[in-house]
Amino acid sequence: MRSISIFGATGSIGQNTVDLIARAPDAYRVVALTGGANIAQLAQDAIRLKAEIAVTAHDEHLDDLRAALAGTGITATAGEAALIEAADRPVDWVMSAIVGAAGLAPGFRALRHGGTLALANKESLVTAGPLLLAEAQAHGATILPVDSEHSAVFQALVGEDIAAVERIIITASGGGLRDWPIAALASATVADAGAHPNWAMGQRITIDSASMFNKGMELIETREFFGVTPAQIETVIHPQSLIHALVGFNDGALMAHLGAPDMRHAIGYALNWPDRRHLPVARLDLAQIATLEFRAPDPLRYPALAIARAVMETRGRAGAVFNAAKEVALDGFIAGRIGFMDMAAVVDRTLDEITSQLCLSSSMSNLEDVLMTDHMSRQTAWAQITKMER
Ligand code: NAD
Ligand code: MG
Numbered sequence: 001m002r003s004i005s006i007f008g009a010t011g012s013i014g015q016n017t018v019d020l021i022a023r024a025p026d027a028y029r030v031v032a033l034t035g036g037a038n039i040a041q042l043a044q045d046a047i048r049l050k051a052e053i054a055v056t057a058h059d060e061h062l063d064d065l066r067a068a069l070a071g072t073g074i075t076a077t078a079g080e081a082a083l084i085e086a087a088d089r090p091v092d093w094v095m096s097a098i099v100g101a102a103g104l105a106p107g108f109r110a111l112r113h114g115g116t117l118a119l120a121n122k123e124s125l126v127t128a129g130p131l132l133l134a135e136a137q138a139h140g141a142t143i144l145p146v147d148s149e150h151s152a153v154f155q156a157l158v159g160e161d162i163a164a165v166e167r168i169i170i171t172a173s174g175g176g177l178r179d180w181p182i183a184a185l186a187s188a189t190v191a192d193a194g195a196h197p198n199w200a201m202g203q204r205i206t207i208d209s210a211s212m213f214n215k216g217m218e219l220i221e222t223r224e225f226f227g228v229t230p231a232q233i234e235t236v237i238h239p240q241s242l243i244h245a246l247v248g249f250n251d252g253a254l255m256a257h258l259g260a261p262d263m264r265h266a267i268g269y270a271l272n273w274p275d276r277r278h279l280p281v282a283r284l285d286l287a288q289i290a291t292l293e294f295r296a297p298d299p300l301r302y303p304a305l306a307i308a309r310a311v312m313e314t315r316g317r318a319g320a321v322f323n324a325a326k327e328v329a330l331d332g333f334i335a336g337r338i339g340f341m342d343m344a345a346v347v348d349r350t351l352d353e354i355t356s357q358l359c360l361s362s363s364m365s366n367l368e369d370v371l372m373t374d375h376m377s378r379q380t381a382w383a384q385i386t387k388m389e390r
Contacts, residue, residue: 003029005086007106008097010035010042012202013120013146016263017095018045020271023280025049032086034098034106037061043068053077055086057102084109093271095146096121099204100327101374104128108367111141118270120146122221127320128370129224130363144270145225149218151266152244152257153226160249167248168228170218171238172297173198175210177340178237182301188340190333198241198261204330211343212297213326216308220319223312230312235305237295242284260284303344307351316361317373318351324377325350332385342388350381 004021008014014035021028030049035042036057043065046054053075056065062078069076077085087094087109093116096107103121108128110117117136119125124132136143145151149170157165176195177188193210194203201209208214215235222233246256259265260282268279299306304326311318329346332338338346354360354377364370 001027001029002093003031003091004093004095005030005032005034005089005091005110006095006097007032007034007083007087007110008095008099008103008121009033009045010038011097011099012200013097013263013267014095015041017097017267017271018049020264020268020279021049031089031091034083034086039064039068046074047072053086053089055082057083057098080105088112091115093118095267095270096124097146099123099202101127101323101371104370105367108132108135111135111139111143114140116142116144116270116273118144118146118267120267122147122217123323125221125224126217126323127374128364128367129221129319130315131367131370133224143225144273145221146263146266146270147218147221148261148263148266149245150221150225151269152259153222153247155257155269156245156247156255157226160247162226162228164250165226165228165232165247166250167232167234168222168226169234169236169246169248169254170215170222171241171243171245172212172215172235173209173241174237174239174297175212176206177210178239178301182298185301186339186341190336193333193340197239199263203334207330207333208326211304211340212302213304213308213330213343213347215297215302216304216311217323217326219305219308220312220322224319230309233312235297237297239293240289242289243292258284303341304347307344307347311351314361316363317354317358318360320364320370320373321351321354321360321377322347324374325381328378328381328385332382337385338388345388346381346384349384350377353380353384 030051032053033051034055056078059078065076083106087106090113094110095118097120193207196206241261243256248254262281311322325347329343
């Protein structure tokens with residue numbers, strides 16, 4: 001029986017993971033589930049999966065969590081330190097699905113057990129890729145990608161030599177605004193940008209899809225995880241979201257991974273790896289799909305892509321600055337303080353401003369360094385937003 005923990009169990013990725021685990025309850029011993037403010041969901045899943053411990057990220061919800069778990073024998077804890085303590089409980093497999101930079105420390109810590117870290121939290125690779133991979137190597141731990149594109153690349157690479165890879169093509173839906181006239185994008189609202197044509201995801205990642213900041217994050221993730229050069233990584237708009245990524249080899253062959261847009265594919269692959277097992281996802285009917293479309297992304301429509309490319313070249317601290325500025329810019333857009341197209345300007349200006357204070361390309365030595373860069377970038381990004389409002 002495999003022991004597992006799910007960080008961010010109440011979120012979109014977390015709930016899909018809970019769904020797969022709940023289908024085979026005898027195969028797993030669930031150790032820790034963590035969540036945020038949705039205490040009812042966290043408690044319900046902890047009871048259903050017979051978890052040992054449930055953790056809410058917020059101290060103020062501890063009493064509610066304790067009350068919801070009273071008499072079950074499940075331990076309830078709260079706060080950042082409790083998340084780290086939960087990550088210290090040894091398990092074979094951990095799902096890292098907390099959103100944002102908050103997911104970095106617990107995932108990093110879990111690598112110490114030398115088990116498998118299923119990594120949905122893309123911010124970990126973008127902000128601290130080299131540190132995370134080195135930590136995994138030091139403890140003999142395995143990191144498996146859960147972002148659908150990276151799971152697709154990983155699957156296309158099974159049995160292949162990375163030296164034979166010429167290019168990796170990451171597909172993008174183009175987001176909810178892909179057919180809008182470019183001139184209209186400046187006035188797009190949060191509701192406009194928050195509707196995704198194919199995937200059901202949280203509001204933040206959906207808006208990041210419309211701006212392609214999500215794709216920019218994924219290009220950086222690809223560079224860090226697979227160790228290829230930025231020039232080898234391409235992105236193409238594929239409106240149907242059925243091909244998740246392609247790998248091109250030195251003999252001209254292109255291996256594509258197709259599947260229904262359902263995150264249980266990538267989660268289930270990471271759960272069952274290195275085996276494949278039955279998954280409850282829709283099967284594609286190619287004759288009914290009939291056509292697969294592709295088009296090049298317009299750099300004027302998606303300025304986030306060029307910014308991400310520059311970050312991939314710089315590496316060092318640039319990813320942490322990019323991620324923090326992008327999160328703040330998104331907060332600013334959701335709060336109505338800046339427009340949709342201003343998000344890229346905030347990130348660009350934050351990178352420029354931080355470059356004048358720090359050597360962006362210098363590598364980071366530890367997590368504290370990453371968090372310091374993150375903190376500094378957030379302050380700078382908020383200052384840029386305030387300036388733009390004047
Ligand atoms: P979500 O917002 O639905 O859920 C986030 C989870 O993190 C929740 O359990 C929440 O309680 C918890 N959380 C939030 N803030 C926290 C904090 N400060 N401390 C501790 N826990 C906190 O997010 P999601 O869509 O499930 O995405 C999770 C991660 O997976 C993100 O990094 C995202 O980019 C990545 N991802 C998501 C998808 C998807 O389809 N949703 C696809 C690929 C990658
Ligand atoms: Mg993705």
